[in-house]
Amino acid sequence: MDNEKMTDVMADIDPAFIEEARPGRMKRVLRTVGSVAAALVFCAGLSFVVPKLLKSGADDHTAYGALPTESVKNDPAQGENTSGGIGGEGSVRPSEPVLQNAHIAGATEDPQAPGKLDGDAVGYLLPAGMDFCLTQMTIDEAASRFNYIVTAVCRGSADEANIYPFTVADSFGKSLEGDIEVCIPDYSNTSLADGFRPSEGSEYLLFLSRRANVMNGREYFLAEQTVGRENGRNHIFDIADMTYDELIAAMPGVIAENPCTEPDEIIGDFIRSDDPEVIFEGSDAVLLAKVVSMTRPMFAPLTYDGDWILLEIERTVKGDEAKIEALILRAKEFPSAVPCALVPAGSVKEGETMVFCFTLIEGTGPLIVSAPNAIFSPDSSEGRLLLNK
Amino acid sequence: MRDPDIIKLFFSRSEDAITFSRMKYGAYVASVAGRILRDPRDAEEAVQDAFLAAWNSIPPNEPEKLGAYLCRLGRNAALDLFRRNRSKKRGGGETDLALDEMEELIAGGSAPEEAAERKAITETINSFLRELPGKKRRIFVQRYWYLMSEEEIAKEHLMSKAAVAMQLMRMRASLKEMLVKEGLYHG
The missing domain is CATH 1.10.10.10 (Winged helix-like DNA-binding domain superfamily/Winged helix DNA-binding domain)
Known part of the structure; x- marks a missing residue:
């Protein structure tokens, strides 16, 4: 039998074996990239391709964060989107049935408005590196992946960053008590809209990770999987036949058999200092750059408080120019890339030249401010200090 | 969306079938193709071919495990492309x-x-x-x-x-x- 026929024969093996052997959970990659990249890549994949920026003629002196297409970065364990199980909404709703491009609802209505982009957003498939809100997994995987697994009662509505107040009723994983802030992303106006909002007074089983948002300096928990009696957003595919109470009763056993192996760390943490020296030291790239154009992303926890900006570099004070160059090439290579850096909303204006301190996320881009206050005027004492480094 | 619902969409010839199946399994198929082809552009081509093949083969086929089925189509498409590339001496590895x-x-x-x-x-x-x-x-x-x-x-x-x-x-x-x-x- 020759190779081709053998390959064909293997192609016909029992699909159960194929599913069982499905490679790669990418835990470490996700941990390395962190939620900052996660949210950015997620946003990019879903909705933040800005044809306007692409068309604006970014040249080799333009810094932007390149984001890969889903075919490049997706991992089989990530990037899935399915609704199922207890309390799953089951209503992901792309607005246009096309193979490659997803159209964001309302995107063409007002391209200048925050969160409204003209044109199609490429790649509604979820690229690797995002949070787990839309990731399919088993209950065993969920137990082993998240340090904080609690039942908690929602105490109110969300703030502008979709962070809800919850009170913990019971902890299954690491101990967590009292009132907590939980981000449950809002996907409305996107092809992933599922209509889910936690109801005040209702109890949910939450699989949580600790997150930080450099855009506003906040810390919170992100609900990676949310299971409720009646509603929720979970993609745990093997609990579909269980009631909420049955699941809660089973959780101690599940956790005992699948202890969490992930480090208890804050994903997307940032430099917690206003001292320019400290920020300079902790940043991967320090650039004197002009803001060519900007737009406002519309969702994902991180980017509620951020602006995407396109930069024209005037001087690289610190950083690996080759890496930045690679980002540029990568962005050019992939049409679904987003040419941008991300900064706190309203921190800069179009046409301004500023000193930016960035974190450079290897392999994925883009440039992200390394601290909530990481942008300095070149005329300020802090800016001059950094430029003279 | 659950697999049987997606398959119903295929049977009703709704293009939403492609949309939802790509949303759910596109990443999986892309990763399989990517491992074989080791080139993102080729992998994307194979993914496109796979979903087109799914559209053309469901019906009459009604796969029990949609993910594995789509993945197999992706694998086949990737191997076809791999062989074509190899014949052009671009494959290997x-x-x-x-x-x-x-x-x-x-x-x-x-x-x-x-x-x-x-x-x-x-x-x-x-x-x-x-x-x-x-x-x-x-x-x-x-x-x-x-x-x-x-x-x-x-x-x-x-x-x-x-x-x-x-x-x-x-x-x-x-x-x-x-x-x-x-x-x-x-x-």
């Missing part, structure tokens, strides 16, 4: 190595003329896989179905590359023994 190992698996065998023999071989492989412990089975399938490199498998299972190579060699030998026993090895 890990996929070639895995294919060579498959050849060794049934070394010296003659091509089965009958589809029945091919089916019998598949059944034998399935029986062989069923008898393997879970981890070994995953390693085997990852090597010869997903065409992962030994190094990738070693990382996945926290093993050394040499240990993976050794296990694969033993499993190939066992499978060969089974095929001989079934009269399906023409060495």
Whole structure:
């Protein structure tokens, strides 16, 4: 039998074996990239391709964060989107049935408005590196992946960053008590809209990770999987036949058999200092750059408080120019890339030249401010200090 | 959306079937194609081909496991592209190595003329896989179905590359023994 026929024969093996052997959970990659990249890549994949920026003629002196297409970065364990199980909404709703491009609802209505982009957003498939809100997994995987697994009662509505107040009723994983802030992303106006909002007074089983948002300096928990009696957003595919109470009763056993192996760390943490020296030291790239154009992303926890900006570099004070160059090439290579850096909303204006301190996320881009206050005027004492480094 | 609902969309010839199946399994299919082709553009081409093939084959097919079905289409599309590329001398690398190992698996065998023999071989492989412990089975399938490199498998299972190579060699030998026993090895 020759190779081709053998390959064909293997192609016909029992699909159960194929599913069982499905490679790669990418835990470490996700941990390395962190939620900052996660949210950015997620946003990019879903909705933040800005044809306007692409068309604006970014040249080799333009810094932007390149984001890969889903075919490049997706991992089989990530990037899935399915609704199922207890309390799953089951209503992901792309607005246009096309193979490659997803159209964001309302995107063409007002391209200048925050969160409204003209044109199609490429790649509604979820690229690797995002949070787990839309990731399919088993209950065993969920137990082993998240340090904080609690039942908690929602105490109110969300703030502008979709962070809800919850009170913990019971902890299954690491101990967590009292009132907590939980981000449950809002996907409305996107092809992933599922209509889910936690109801005040209702109890949910939450699989949580600790997150930080450099855009506003906040810390919170992100609900990676949310299971409720009646509603929720979970993609745990093997609990579909269980009631909420049955699941809660089973959780101690599940956790005992699948202890969490992930480090208890804050994903997307940032430099917690206003001292320019400290920020300079902790940043991967320090650039004197002009803001060519900007737009406002519309969702994902991180980017509620951020602006995407396109930069024209005037001087690289610190950083690996080759890496930045690679980002540029990568962005050019992939049409679904987003040419941008991300900064706190309203921190800069179009046409301004500023000193930016960035974190450079290897392999994925883009440039992200390394601290909530990481942008300095070149005329300020802090800016001059950094430029003279 | 659950698989049966997606399949219903295929049957009703709604293009939403493509949308939802890509949302749910696109990443999975892309990763399989990417491992074979090692080139993102080629992989994307294979993914496109796979979903087109799904559109053209459901109906009449009604797969029980949509994910595995789509993945198989992706694998086939990627292998087709790989072969086309190889004929243009652009291929090689890990996929070639895995294919060579498959050849060794049934070394010296003659091509089965009958589809029945091919089916019998598949059944034998399935029986062989069923008898393997879970981890070994995953390693085997990852090597010869997903065409992962030994190094990738070693990382996945926290093993050394040499240990993976050794296990694969033993499993190939066992499978060969089974095929001989079934009269399906023409060495």
